Amino acid sequence: MSQPIDLETMRSVAGLAGFEWSDAELEAIRPLVDASLRMLAGLETLPLDEVEPTTQYRVL
Amino acid sequence: MIAAREVSPVEVVRAHLERITALDGSLRTFITLTADAALAAAAAAEAAVVAGRPLGPLHGVPLGLKDLYDTAGVRTTGGSRILAERVPAADATVVRRLREAGMIVLGKLNMVEFAYGPEGLNPHYGHPRNPWDATTHRMAGGSSSGSGAAVAAGLVPVALGSDTGGSIRIPCSLCGLTGIKPTYGRVSRAGVLPLSWSMDHVGPMTRSAADCALVLGAMAGYDPADPSTSVLPVPDYTAALTGDVRGLRVGLLRGFFLESATAEVRAAVEGAATALEKAGAVVDEVALPGVRHAGAGSLAVVATEALAYHAAWLRTRASDYDPDVRTRLMLGAFVTGVHYVRAQQARGLLRREVDEALARRDVLLAPATPITAPAIEARQATLGDGPADIRSALIRLTRPFNFSGHPACALPCGVTAGGLPIGMQIVGRPFDEATVLRAADAYQRLTDWHARRPVLA
Numbered sequence: 001m002s003q004p005i006d007l008e009t010m011r012s013v014a015g016l017a018g019f020e021w022s023d024a025e026l027e028a029i030r031p032l033v034d035a036s037l038r039m040l041a042g043l044e045t046l047p048l049d050e051v052e053p054t055t056q057y058r059v060l
Numbered sequence: 061m062i063a064a065r066e067v068s069p070v071e072v073v074r075a076h077l078e079r080i081t082a083l084d085g086s087l088r089t090f091i092t093l094t095a096d097a098a099l100a101a102a103a104a105a106e107a108a109v110v111a112g113r114p115l116g117p118l119h120g121v122p123l124g125l126k127d128l129y130d131t132a133g134v135r136t137t138g139g140s141r142i143l144a145e146r147v148p149a150a151d152a153t154v155v156r157r158l159r160e161a162g163m164i165v166l167g168k169l170n171m172v173e174f175a176y177g178p179e180g181l182n183p184h185y186g187h188p189r190n191p192w193d194a195t196t197h198r199m200a201g202g203s204s205s206g207s208g209a210a211v212a213a214g215l216v217p218v219a220l221g222s223d224t225g226g227s228i229r230i231p232c233s234l235c236g237l238t239g240i241k242p243t244y245g246r247v248s249r250a251g252v253l254p255l256s257w258s259m260d261h262v263g264p265m266t267r268s269a270a271d272c273a274l275v276l277g278a279m280a281g282y283d284p285a286d287p288s289t290s291v292l293p294v295p296d297y298t299a300a301l302t303g304d305v306r307g308l309r310v311g312l313l314r315g316f317f318l319e320s321a322t323a324e325v326r327a328a329v330e331g332a333a334t335a336l337e338k339a340g341a342v343v344d345e346v347a348l349p350g351v352r353h354a355g356a357g358s359l360a361v362v363a364t365e366a367l368a369y370h371a372a373w374l375r376t377r378a379s380d381y382d383p384d385v386r387t388r389l390m391l392g393a394f395v396t397g398v399h400y401v402r403a404q405q406a407r408g409l410l411r412r413e414v415d416e417a418l419a420r421r422d423v424l425l426a427p428a429t430p431i432t433a434p435a436i437e438a439r440q441a442t443l444g445d446g447p448a449d450i451r452s453a454l455i456r457l458t459r460p461f462n463f464s465g466h467p468a469c470a471l472p473c474g475v476t477a478g479g480l481p482i483g484m485q486i487v488g489r490p491f492d493e494a495t496v497l498r499a500a501d502a503y504q505r506l507t508d509w510h511a512r513r514p515v516l517a
Contacts, residue, residue, distance in 0.1 A: 013393060013394055014390075017367075018371070019375065019390075029387055036359060036391055036395070039359060040356050040395065040402075042353060042356050043353060043360070043405075043406055046402075046405070048405040051405040051408050052405070052408065053401050
């Protein structure tokens with residue numbers, strides 16, 4: 001994600017997840033959400049095309 | 061000593077309870093003390109000794125439990141207001157196993173609310189105090205902060221912690237203790253409140269690798285109540301402690317790991333590598349370049365799994381959470397399904413990278429934390445590679461092995477000029493805790509860092 005997340009998008013995403021957070025609550029966490037989304041975008045740079053999602057279970 | 065009748069379980073338990081009474085007002089390590097039940101169990105343990113009945117390997121040894129392990133008839137709060145009155149009907153599997161081995165539970169230990177944070181703070185039950193500094197209130201670290209401070213202060217000889225991003229190893233590093241995060245699947249999580257099902261590990265926090273070996277042996281093994289546990293047999297960890305590291309191949313983790321550390325931490329870990337080499341280990345250097353994405357991957361996994369567990373309370377009891385924990389939980393709503401799957405793919409890459417590093421080595425060696433215990437009001441730290449917020453600094457070197465699932469043991473390897481403990485971690489192959497503990501124990505036979513104690517008022 002190149003653009004910072006805006007309040008309207010946050011409101012929509014939270015609503016889809018079933019949370020009714022106030023604009024003040026959302027605004028307070030917006031810097032953290034922005035920073036986290038930038039960090040998560042780094043996962044797209046990894047060579048993952050041939051890698052299946054792993055679960056932690058090692059059934060032995 | 062108990063089996064030989066040199067000391068009675070009642071004397072041992074009473075001495076620890078007196079120490080708790082004297083010191084815990086300022087250390088704030090216990091949420092619930094079960095003194096009467098502990099004394100009754102000690103009396104029964106003493107009767108067993110006198111009657112000559114078979115004794116478990118940990119007969120009469122006191123135990124503290126991070127307050128997320130279910131205990132039959134005793135409240136298990138998760139360090140929260142939400143579960144302040146929750147009383148489980150049954151013990152967690154590992155609690156039952158340790159009682160069967162003879163351990164006596166003294167009570168439930170303070171922690172970060174629902175284990176969601178590495179600083180060790182808890183506004184509901186008070187912030188546990190790191191006993192290594194009598195003048196400055198310092199973090200005990202991890203979410204298992206009460207466990208770390210209690211063992212370091214000698215209030216209990218053994219505590220259980222849990223480790224989702226480092227919460228066994230971080231308090232061990234900050235409090236001068238030895239603790240092991242076993243391989244994912246080695247120890248049952250049944251009856252332990254979850255933070256993130258696929259990242260949570262449970263294990264012991266003690267004063268030495270030898271104690272860890274004894275306790276882990278009693279905890280580990282398949283449990284039908286936890287489908288992630290392995291059916292692999294549990295070896296005799298104590299028998300593995302030969303003290304011999306001749307020929308042991310040790311990979312010193314350069315790059316991200318040593319670059320992150322402060323100069324004092326880096327020097328101490330390099331000194332430990334040298335000590336092992338002088339004892340006959342074969343030390344080389346290795347890097348794990350993929351580890352730089354472990355933070356993003358862990359974030360995606362923990363944030364979504366934690367929110368899934370807490371969603372109902374977050375809708376109905378939001379004001380009962382510590383505001384910092386509530387903020388972390390809210391973040392999970394903005395992590396997408398694609399992020400989660402990418403993280404699980406990245407987990408596969410990192411696991412393969414660690415496995416490959418361990419294909420030619422027996423263990424890896426790295427700092428456990430890049431810094432020593434910060435003051436509780438600290439928000440920023442200066443690391444070897446630049447500034448970082450305290451939270452990310454504390455977990456950056458431990459969480460890669462929650463993400464990969466490899467076993468890792470934290471142990472002390474020095475003290476700073478200011479007298480604070482420095483911790484390192486030894487990482488091993490999946491289900492090879494025996495070699496990890498052998499290396500840790502051998503190091504502790506060469507040094508006395510683990511034998512040092514804080515000076516308490």
